[in-house]
Amino acid sequence: AQSVAQPEDQVNVAEGNPLTVKCTYSVSGNPYLFWYVQYPNRGLQFLLKYITGDNLVKGSYGFEAEFNKSQTSFHLKKPSALVSDSALYFCAVSVSGGSYIPTFGRGTSLIVHP
Amino acid sequence: DGGITQSPKYLFRKEGQNVTLSCEQNLNHDAMYWYRQDPGQGLRLIYYSQIVNDFQKGDIAEGYSVSREKKESFPLTVTSAQKNPTAFYLCASSGRVVGTGELFFGEGSRLTVL
Numbered sequence: 687a688q689s690v691a692q693p694e695d696q697v698n699v700a701e702g703n704p705l706t707v708k709c710t711y712s713v714s715g716n717p718y719l720f721w722y723v724q725y726p727n728r729g730l731q732f733l734l735k736y737i738t739g740d741n742l743v744k745g746s747y748g749f750e751a752e753f754n755k756s757q758t759s760f761h762l763k764k765p766s767a768l769v770s771d772s773a774l775y776f777c778a779v780s781v782s783g784g785s786y787i788p789t790f791g792r793g794t795s796l797i798v799h800p
Numbered sequence: 801d802g803g804i805t806q807s808p809k810y811l812f813r814k815e816g817q818n819v820t821l822s823c824e825q826n827l828n829h830d831a832m833y834w835y836r837q838d839p840g841q842g843l844r845l846i847y848y849s850q851i852v853n854d855f856q857k858g859d860i861a862e863g864y865s866v867s868r869e870k871k872e873s874f875p876l877t878v879t880s881a882q883k884n885p886t887a888f889y890l891c892a893s894s895g896r897v898v899g900t901g902e903l904f905f906g907e908g909s910r911l912t913v914l
Contacts, residue, residue: 695840718899729804729890729905730843737900776842778903786899787833787858792842 688713690779692791699767700799707762707794709777716782719760721751724774724793733775736760747771767798802827806891806906813878813885813913821876821909823891830895832874833903836860837888846889849874878911886913 689712699705711717718737722730734745741753751762762775774795778788804825813819825832831850835843845858849868863882868874874893878885888910892903 720902722903722905727888727908727910729806729907730892730903731905732902735900735902780899782899786831787845787848788899788903790835790843792840 688717688779688781688789690777690789690791692775692777692794694794695792696795696797698797698799701769702766705764705767705771705796705798707775707777707796709760709762709791710758711760711777711779712758713779713781717760718780718782718788719751719753720778720780720788721745721749721760721762722776722778724776726773730776733762767796769798769800772796772798804891804893804904804906806889806909809907809909811909811911813911815913816880818877818879819911821878821889821891821911823874823876823906824872825874825893825904826872827893827895827904828871829893829904830871831893832868833892833894834858834864834866834874834876835890835892837890837908843890846876885911887911 691710720735721733724730736743736753744750774793776793777791780788807822833848834846844860847866849855865877891906894901
């Protein structure tokens with residue numbers, strides 16, 4: 687079975703500071719990893735994904751994530767946070783050769799303070 | 801523009817009533833999904849469909865039903881058998897059924913049982 691953990695319910699950061707939203711996963715096989723963002727009362731929007739290749743993945747709005755196979759992690763990062771980055775962030779995983787249905791984490795609320 | 805349209809955005813239901821949530825996509829995607837979102841619980845899969853006239857139960861299918869008569873449409877019926885239907889419902893689609901494709905989400909439908 688595949689699973690995703692987002693260990694922090696909420697992350698607080700000051701505007702202009704770097705941000706990290708953590709994600710760890712558990713799968714049998716090679717993972718496909720995704721990050722999505724959700725603004726209040728809206729659907730989820732895709733930010734970036736790791737399928738294969740370079741461990742550092744760049745995505746929308748200046749976000750990036752690093753795939754670390756040994757630590758089974760896929761943390762989301764941004765060098766300089768904006769107040770408008772405040773939202774709910776979801777990590778998701780599916781498996782190569784397994785279920786194509788992604789499993790989502792519980793979500794992490796990012797709050798960027800002015 | 802291509803995308804997924806969910807309607808209605810807000811819906812109120814009396815106990816004992818069935819309600820149907822609409823989901824239409826013009827992305828020419830084969831796979832479609834219904835998720836339920838509750839605070840602090842992330843996204844839970846209700847039903848998914850890989851192809852017209854075929855669909856599969858997800859993790860929390862009890863009390864829900866779906867149909868997939870057209871590629872573009874995947875309506876969800878919340879039946880009176882669903883004991884706690886108040887939630888935010890998200891429809892999604894993906895162009896690939898091998899796990900590498902990201903999901904495209906609608907804006908969601910918020911159902912409240914009075």
